[in-house]
Amino acid sequence: MKKVAYSLLVFTVIISVLSCKNETKSNESSEISEETNELALAEKETETTPDFLYVTASSGLTLREHNNLNSEKLGVMPYGTKIKVIAPEDEETMTIGGIRGAMHQIEYNQKTGYAFNGYLSRFFPPEEDIKAKIYADDLKGQFPGVSFTETSGGTASKPTNTETLVLPTDKWHEVFYIAAELFDIPKSFAYPNPKGSNEETVKEKDPKSGTWTSQLTVNRKNNNLEKINYDYRTEGYGYSVDILQEGNKMKLERTEMAD
Structure with a gap:
């Protein structure tokens, strides 16, 4: 009888110890989970509000x-x-x-x-005369959503080369200033006001010698920007720059051509 009572006592102690251990693990797991959530929230806030x-x-x-x-x-x-x-x-x-x-x-x-x-x-601006591909590669280290492609087209006598840069933003003014620096839009062109006529063309007031065409064309709908295009032409050469919104991203495209 004493052996039975002793066995029951030992069994009770073992169950109690195991229960305490499980409770401790549960508490530790809960604390780790809370810490993980707090870190995730902190990282998210850092992404949305850069320092x-x-x-x-x-x-x-x-x-x-x-x-x-x-x-x-x-x-x-x-x-x-x-x-x-x-x-x-x-x-x-x-x-x-x-x-x-x-x-x-x-x-x-x-x-x-x-x-x-x-x-x-939040995007660091392009350095003077930097290549678009190099700038895109530099941005990717901080913004994985950046993409860059380069394609050739046209004909043997009139070849074209197109560089396309896609940035993870929906702010027109943010990419306009990047495009101006990266793709040679003259600084004399101000950022287009979203409010205005459905189509507006502004010519460069004082273009450099030998320029045939240097103009900015703005397309709007319901006082919202739909497309910004810069067009440059001179003898035997020209290029155009398009700025468009695609979902929650902005596309900058420069096409160089021989005339």
Whole structure:
């Protein structure tokens, strides 16, 4: 009888120990799961709100003391400057040059102030004279959704070469400034206002000598951009640049041809 009672006691102790271990593992698993979820959320927030952005305004972007356009100027940030975002403003509160946006709080040159986010981009701008393929390869390290293709066509007497760059963004103004730098759209052409006639053609006011055609054609529908085309022609040579939206991505295409 004593042996039976002793066996029951041992069995009870073993069950209790195993139960405690399982409960501990369950708690540890729960804590790990919560930590994983927190890390995933943190990574997602980092993707949607980058810590650094780049200035795309060719003439530079003004840093202001407060978040309005009448505030005192603290300085001008040159094209391509990398700035740190302190507090982003996601709600669009103003329109400048046809671009909807707001004022981000940023840090630049050891100063904290505000700048219009319509002239800020998460894509670092192309360096002068950089090849489109090299620029695309550089971007892919940070943005896997970037793609680049190059194709040849035309005829033996009139060959063509087309470079296509696809960027993971739906912001027209963001890619317009990249296209201008990468695909030789003259800086004198301002970003087209989305509001306007269904088709508008603007000629370059002071083209370089020997230019036959240098013009920007804008297609709109219901005051939204549908296509931006730049066309350049001179004796024996020409190229065109198309900017189009495809779903949640933007396509930039430059076709070079011999006339």
